[in-house]
Amino acid sequence: MTETKTVMIVDDEPDVLLSVAQILEASNYRTIKAKDGYECIDKLGEEVPDVLLLDIMMPGLTPKEIISEIEKDSSLAEIKIIFLTAVHSLEAEEEGLLASKQVIDFIEKPFTVRRMLDAIGKAIEI
Secondary structure, eight states, X not given: OOOOOEEEEEOSOHHHHHHHHHHHHHTTOEEEEESSHHHHHHHHTTOOOSEEEEESSOSSSOHHHHHHHHHHOGGGXXXXXXXXXXXXXXXXXXXXXXXXXXXXXXXXXXXOHHHHHHHHHHHHHO
């Protein structure tokens, strides 16, 4: 039997947080939910997920600040980061994907369940 993989979802929209968690749990992933970057960092101190789904547009810590905190801690080096965003800008995508070697994908909202599950599956295989 394969080990259950864990995905942390970081999004300030409660509906998105809940619906993504339900989809992932139905697809046999364990989930950790965080409503902002501060809660994300706190929870990363308790448990290390395999994949981090990170909303780009949230109040509080910026994605770069969150990534900077992650990169300071060698125990978090294996986390694969996938950005979620409503921004349709190629510049934002390039900036996000180039910000860290841990950032491996960029999913535009609204996204399909298949797109999200494919991105997470690929992240886990890396």
